[in-house]
Amino acid sequence: MTQASFAATGPQTARLAIGTRGSPLALWQANAVRDALAAALDRPLESIEIRVIRTSGDRIQDRALSEAGGKGLFTKEIEEALLAGTIDLAVHSAKDVSTILPDGLHLAGFLPRADVRDALILREGAGLSDLPTGARVGTASLRREAQLRRLRPDLDVSLLRGNVHTRLAKVREGAFDATLLALAGLTRLGLAAAASAVLDIDAFLPAVGQGAVAIETRKDDPPTEAAIAAIACRATGIALAAERAFLAALDGSCRTPIAGLATVEGDDVRLRGLVLSPDGRSAAESDARAPIADAVRLGTESGAELRGSAPARALGL
Numbered sequence: 268m269t270q271a272s273f274a275a276t277g278p279q280t281a282r283l284a285i286g287t288r289g290s291p292l293a294l295w296q297a298n299a300v301r302d303a304l305a306a307a308l309d310r311p312l313e314s315i316e317i318r319v320i321r322t323s324g325d326r327i328q329d330r331a332l333s334e335a336g337g338k339g340l341f342t343k344e345i346e347e348a349l350l351a352g353t354i355d356l357a358v359h360s361a362k363d364v365s366t367i368l369p370d371g372l373h374l375a376g377f378l379p380r381a382d383v384r385d386a387l388i389l390r391e392g393a394g395l396s397d398l399p400t401g402a403r404v405g406t407a408s409l410r411r412e413a414q415l416r417r418l419r420p421d422l423d424v425s426l427l428r429g430n431v432h433t434r435l436a437k438v439r440e441g442a443f444d445a446t447l448l449a450l451a452g453l454t455r456l457g458l459a460a461a462a463s464a465v466l467d468i469d470a471f472l473p474a475v476g477q478g479a480v481a482i483e484t485r486k487d488d489p490p491t492e493a494a495i496a497a498i499a500c501r502a503t504g505i506a507l508a509a510e511r512a513f514l515a516a517l518d519g520s521c522r523t524p525i526a527g528l529a530t531v532e533g534d535d536v537r538l539r540g541l542v543l544s545p546d547g548r549s550a551a552e553s554d555a556r557a558p559i560a561d562a563v564r565l566g567t568e569s570g571a572e573l574r575g576s577a578p579a580r581a582l583g584l
């Protein structure tokens with residue numbers, strides 16, 4: 268839908284088109300936004316369309332290539348559709364959205380955040396300590412790999428890529444003894460029971476944006492903006508503003524494992540951040556708080572502070 272059609276029919280009756288990737292997780296998230304919009308705007312579900320868009324990230328499943336291209340790989344074609352006006356909003360896992368968006372686009376809001384923690388999926392046992400020395404753990408995440416090596420340098424961590432179902436199958440079939448996945452993704456897919464343990468954030472800090480669903484729109488689209496405002500979660504927006512500013516201040520080295528989590532605590536926002544060496548042996552951590560109004564500044568300053576710290580300089584940041 269284009270802006271002109273909104274002008275002609277008004278936001279209550281105009282159709283809205285949501286763009287999303289076609290993975291089961293992405294479809295769940297797009298449907299959650301659709302349900303929330305239909306309820307908040309009191310419109311029939313049929314007036315909100317879901318359009319599946321295949322992205323470069325869906326085609327390229329090789330880690331070297333996806334690292335070369337960065338996170339934008341899972342959003343590029345969807346953002347092009349947004350700019351072209353073939354969709355009105357894009358729904359993404361916030362974790363997969365680059366800190367730099369194309370001109371004319373912005374994140375207009377977030378659904379209430381789900382559990383931010385990582386889950387450990389074991390073939391046998393109930394926790395990290397049940398893994399024997401040399402156990403094979405598969406992950407495609409540098410952040411998970413580095414934090415795992417920090418806690419358990421004796422494990423054999425190697426690349427395991429693919430969607431949630433693929434990774435669970437690799438553990439079930441015995442190709443790996445364990446893997447790590449976001450609890451939020453497992454829960455959305457009805458697979459929370461596959462989690463052998465949920466890792467405490469003090470021991471294992473999540474990725475920036477983990478557990479949050481982001482809604483991206485054109486900046487020059489007030490009717491869609493108003494629709495998103497009706498469903499956006501304020502606390503999640505504040506946390507994500509801090510986290511994304513933190514990541515933006517550290518970006519540049521996409522091979523550096525980075526973790527960050529902001530939480531709204533009363534009138535303050537607290538931000539915990541972590542950068543690690545890939546082997547997990549050196550790490551720089553931050554933990555700071557600021558009034559909610561200064562969320563972005565908190566993120567920027569925490570990022571700059573970590574970047575300037577001695578351990579971070581040793582990591583080449």
Ligand SMILES: NCc1[nH]cc(CCC(=O)O)c1CC(=O)O
Pocket residue numbers: 360361362363431447448449450451452453476477478479480
């Ligand atoms: N990079 C893939 C991705 N993007 C978002 C999620 C999970 C859902 C979320 O964090 O909101 C996942 C899978 C995973 O990391 O386990």
